[in-house]
Structure formats: structure tokens, C-alpha cells
Amino acid sequence: MQQFSRSVRQAGKRLGFVPTMGALHAGHLSLVxxxxxxxxxxxxxxxxxxxxxxxxxxxxxxxxxxERDCQLLESEGVDVVFAPTVEAMYPTGAKTTVEVAEISDRxxxxxxxxxxxxxxxxxxxLFNIVQPDFAFFGQKDAAQVAILRRMVRDLNFDLEIxxxxxxxxxxxxxxxxxxxxxxxxxxxxxxxxxxxxxxxERRFTSGxxxxxxxxxxxxxxxxxxxxxxxxxxxxxxxxTLEPVSDLSCGALVAVAVWIGATRLIDNLSLPQR
Numbered sequence: 593m594q595q596f597s598r599s600v601r602q603a604g605k606r607l608g609f610v611p612t613m614g615a616l617h618a619g620h621l622s623l624v625x626x627x628x629x630x631x632x633x634x635x636x637x638x639x640x641x642x643x644x645x646x647x648x649x650x651x652x653x654x655x656x657x658x659e660r661d662c663q664l665l666e667s668e669g670v671d672v673v674f675a676p677t678v679e680a681m682y683p684t685g686a687k688t689t690v691e692v693a694e695i696s697d698r699x700x701x702x703x704x705x706x707x708x709x710x711x712x713x714x715x716x717x718l719f720n721i722v723q724p725d726f727a728f729f730g731q732k733d734a735a736q737v738a739i740l741r742r743m744v745r746d747l748n749f750d751l752e753i754x755x756x757x758x759x760x761x762x763x764x765x766x767x768x769x770x771x772x773x774x775x776x777x778x779x780x781x782x783x784x785x786x787x788x789x790x791x792x793e794r795r796f797t798s799g800x801x802x803x804x805x806x807x808x809x810x811x812x813x814x815x816x817x818x819x820x821x822x823x824x825x826x827x828x829x830x831x832t833l834e835p836v837s838d839l840s841c842g843a844l845v846a847v848a849v850w851i852g853a854t855r856l857i858d859n860l861s862l863p864q865r
Contacts, residue, residue, distance in 0.1 A: 608724060615769035624636060626728055636672075639676055691708075698735065726751060728753075729754075784813060784814055821850040843861070844859055
């Protein structure tokens with residue numbers, strides 16, 4: 593991978609990079625298309641990162657569809673797939689981690705302690721290995737995007753983070769590799785995340801500016817689905833992930849819900865007014 597990246601740079605070409613954990617869907621492929629448009633060469637990593645899974649989480653069960661993923665990436669014209677082993681990424685005796693303080697403890701970081709330290713550690717390693725000019729991430733993981741942007745700024749990574757919009761199923765469900773866990777009935781129940789966000793957006797568009805009322809409106813929708821267990825629904829600053837009270841500069845509405853044994857996230861942006 594490093595030799596390939598070096599050859600790309602020596603040729604004066606721009607390298608786009610899409611980090612993934614595999615089990616690819618149309619959301620991932622939309623990022624690949626963006627990378628194709630912005631870059632001369634495109635690299636995609638497939639690595640299920642153990643550091644970002646907690647002891648009770650789904651690392652061993654996380655969907656792995658490597659052969660299918662490679663076929664999809666080949667059809668999209670990807671130049672190289674980087675699929676390292678756990679042993680290659682975390683050599684025996686490795687002691688170094690990367691953590692963005694404070695911001696990593698908000699939203700998913702509060703619910704999944706250590707999760708974002710695992711993300712920032714592996715992404716910093718991938719950036720060092722791949723040395724891309726552009727790195728592409730999806731807006732569905734808005735908290736991750738905020739944290740990685742801060743990491744890139746703080747550690748002076750010489751690259752640009754590019755964020756692609758959320759890709760949804762026709763009925764509004766945000767595409768996620770974890771959707772594969774859902775039974776047909778749970779798949780219907782999972783639509784409550786999108787309905788809650790739409791309700792918040794509708795109230796906001798109608799003129800509501802009280803954050804607590806907007807949050808309550810979204811939570812009422814979640815409460816109306818008996819199978820849904822709310823983790824959080826918050827309105828936060830998209831850069832710091834801190835709760836906001838003033839919506840005039842825009843904000844992020846973020847939600848996480850358990851549907852059965854599957855934890856799903858979604859979000860939307862409220863525009864400046």
C-alpha cells in the first residue's frame with residue numbers, strides 16, 4: 593500500500609481514500625464515486641477494527657462480505673483495495689493510541705466508551721499508511737466526521753476530509769451495514785429514526801426554535817414505536833458536538849436507537865436562519 597501511494601505521488605497524481613469496514617452498500621459506493629470525481633487514483637480500505645468495538649459489542653458478528661465487496665469496488669473502477677490483517681495494523685506489543693479529548697465523550701462516545709479512541713487510532717494509522725490527498729466519509733457518521741476533522745487539524749495531517757450526504761432507502765432508512773442484522777419486522781420498526789428526524793425538521797421549518805420542544809417532539813415519535821429503545825436524541829453543534837440552545841447558526845439533530853439487538857444512528861442538519 594505504501595509503495596502504491598508513493599508511486600502515485602511521484603507521478604504527480606492525487607489519491608482519494610475511502611476507509612470502510614466492508615459489507616459495502618450504496619452509501620459506501622457513493623463515496624467511491626465522489627473520490628473518483630475528485631482524484632486521479634482511488635484506494636479503499638476494508639478493515640473491521642477491533643479497537644472500536646466494546647467487549648459486549650458485535651465485532652465477531654459484524655458482517656464480512658469481502659469477495660462481494662471487491663467485486664463492487666472493481667466495478668466502480670477502484671485502483672487498489674487495502675485489506676490489512678489485525679496483526680499488521682496492531683503489531684504485538686503496540687502501545688500507542690490516538691484520542692481527541694472531550695469531543696470523543698459526546699453522543700456515541702458517551703454510549704460506547706472508548707469507541708472513538710478506536711476510530712481515531714485506526715484512521716490515523718490508515719492516513720499514515722495511505723497518505724491520501726482526500727479522505728471521504730459519510731454524513732451518517734456525523735460525530736465521527738467532527739472528531740476526525742479535529743484530529744486532522746490538531747495533528748497537521750496533509751489531507752482534506754470530504755463528507756458525502758446520507759444515502760437512504762426509498763422509505764427513508766439510512767443505509768448501514770448493520771441493517772443486515774434486522775429482521776423484516778425490525779426493518780419496519782427502524783423507520784422510526786427517520787420519522788423522528790422528519791418531525792423535528794417539520795417543527796423547525798414551521799418556526800419552532802425552542803431546542804427542548806424540538807427534542808421532545810422527536811422523542812415522542814420514538815416513544816410511539818414500542819420496539820424502539822432510545823439511546824439519545826440531541827441537538828448539538830456539528831463541530832463540537834456540544835448541546836446548543838441557539839439554532840440561528842445551524843445545528844445537528846442526532847439520534848441513536850436500539851431496534852432489538854441492533855443499534856442504529858441517523859441525523860439531519862438544521863440550516864442557519
